[in-house]
Amino acid sequence: QVQLVQSGAEVKKPGASVKVSCKASGYTFSTYVIQWVRQAPGQRLEWMGWISAANGDTKYSQRFQGRVTITRDTSASTAYMELSSLGSEDTAVYYCARGSPFDPWGQGTLVTVSS
Amino acid sequence: DIQMTQSPSTLSASVGDRVTITCRASQSISSSLAWYQQEPGKAPKLLIYKASSLESGVPSRFSGSGSGTEFTLTISSLQPDDFATYYCQHYHSYPYTFGQGTKLEIK
Numbered sequence: 358q359v360q361l362v363q364s365g366a367e368v369k370k371p372g373a374s375v376k377v378s379c380k381a382s383g384y385t386f387s388t389y390v391i392q393w394v395r396q397a398p399g400q401r402l403e404w405m406g407w408i409s410a411a412n413g414d415t416k417y418s419q420r421f422q423g424r425v426t427i428t429r430d431t432s433a434s435t436a437y438m439e440l441s442s443l444g445s446e447d448t449a450v451y452y453c454a455r456g457s458p459f460d461p462w463g464q465g466t467l468v469t470v471s472s
Numbered sequence: 473d474i475q476m477t478q479s480p481s482t483l484s485a486s487v488g489d490r491v492t493i494t495c496r497a498s499q500s501i502s503s504s505l506a507w508y509q510q511e512p513g514k515a516p517k518l519l520i521y522k523a524s525s526l527e528s529g530v531p532s533r534f535s536g537s538g539s540g541t542e543f544t545l546t547i548s549s550l551q552p553d554d555f556a557t558y559y560c561q562h563y564h565s566y567p568y569t570f571g572q573g574t575k576l577e578i579k
Binding site (some may be wrong): 399403419461464 | 506507514517521559561565569570571573
């Protein structure tokens with residue numbers, strides 16, 4: 358079955374960076390984009406960007422432009438989302454998802470930013 | 473950015489009830505709208521895409537309608553598993569945005 362499995366929870370200090378992975382299985386990785394979405398506590402879901410697994414093209418939300426980098430490793434069927442210059446407002450669960458609309462989703466990765 | 477507004481934010485209902493959730497877009501998004509269900513502590517799950525197409529494996533009691541700026545998600549007869557939070561999302565243009573969510577509670 359199609360599955361996206363994300364890396365584990367992270368705790369980071371303000372100003373640091375975090376890199377979250379998303380490993381795909383059950384389908385041909387290169388045939389879909391991988392999306393990244395986050396959900397801060399009590400907030401709505403927020404789209405961050407996507408990467409084409411086929412050619413590596415990316416599209417980022419302007420809100421995160423300059424701070425987010427999405428990459429992929431086709432040999433490992435894995436996508437990565439790196440967010441830099443972390444602040445407390447970046448504390449959230451980060452999700453990857455396949456395609457558009459988004460289906461399925463990874464299980465989520467909690468990133469906590471705290472001094 | 474296109475703003476997505478759901479109503480109500482909270483809905484209390486009983487098993488067997490028919491319920492409707494509304495999602496309004498701040499400008500036309502044609503039929504580029506999806507609905508997701510999120511249970512506490514879990515990832516969202518796709519229910520409806522292209523405003524009215526039922527995702528494979530999703531029970532037929534879920535249905536979607538609308539186009540342009542106004543959309544609805546209807547659950548024809550609530551089941552215990554349906555008490556969750558529901559989000560609409562447009563994918564018409566960038567940035568994709570979500571509604572604030574509708575929490576469906578047991579009355």
